[in-house]
Amino acid sequence: MPTKKTKRLKPATPADAEIAMRLYDLRRESEMRKARNFVNFEFWPRNFEEFDAVASSMDSQQNAYLRQVQSYWEMAASLVLRGTLHPGVFLDWCGEAFFTYAKFRPLLKEIRAKMGPAAFANVEALTTQYPEMRDRVKMLEQRIAQRYRQSGAPAGQK
Numbered sequence: 001m002p003t004k005k006t007k008r009l010k011p012a013t014p015a016d017a018e019i020a021m022r023l024y025d026l027r028r029e030s031e032m033r034k035a036r037n038f039v040n041f042e043f044w045p046r047n048f049e050e051f052d053a054v055a056s057s058m059d060s061q062q063n064a065y066l067r068q069v070q071s072y073w074e075m076a077a078s079l080v081l082r083g084t085l086h087p088g089v090f091l092d093w094c095g096e097a098f099f100t101y102a103k104f105r106p107l108l109k110e111i112r113a114k115m116g117p118a119a120f121a122n123v124e125a126l127t128t129q130y131p132e133m134r135d136r137v138k139m140l141e142q143r144i145a146q147r148y149r150q151s152g153a154p155a156g157q158k
Contacts, residue, residue: 012086019085020093023076027096032072035065039100046152048110055115070120073097077122087130097123098133102140 026032043062045051054062076094079085090097101123104111111119127134 009086009088012089016086016089019079020089023094026072032068035068036096038062038065039069040096040103044148044151045104045107046148048107051104051107051111052114055111069100073100074118074120074122077126081122081125081129087126087133090126091130091133091136095136098127098136099140099144101127102137103144105137105141 027036043054043066045054054060054066057063073094073096076085076090077097080087080090101120104120108120108124127137
């Protein structure tokens with residue numbers, strides 16, 4: 001849905017639609033579906049130690065899934081940051097990127113201290129540059145926090 005910010009941008013083009021469709025097709029690939037299922041529905045770290053247990057176990061399937069999803073959304077966000085993909089199209093089609101970022105945002109300071117400052121940096125940059133993306137993350141953070149409250153300790157708890 002166009003907002004005031006995206007309305008001021010140049011209109012999206014057929015090339016933007018092609019890129020968005022390609023991103024969608026890549027999300028449907030069998031291993032990517034498994035990776036997305038793990039990150040979005042199965043992996044709910046309550047603190048950095050739980051996140052790091054997966055992120056540091058380089059020989060595990062869960063680690064591969066986490067890296068696959070994180071790198072996928074970081075690459076997709078870079079297309080917007082570099083001007084290859086219209087930001088409004090990305091916002092409309094790629095809400096999952098913001099969900100993933102919002103889910104791990106409470107742990108970002110520790111994640112970056114261990115794994116480097118680039119972790120989740122592209123999606124974060126989009127939320128800084130585009131108010132509608134920032135609003136999407138705030139809404140998702142509220143939903144995620146509610147899910148954590150219903151199941152126990154909130155994310156980011158030490």
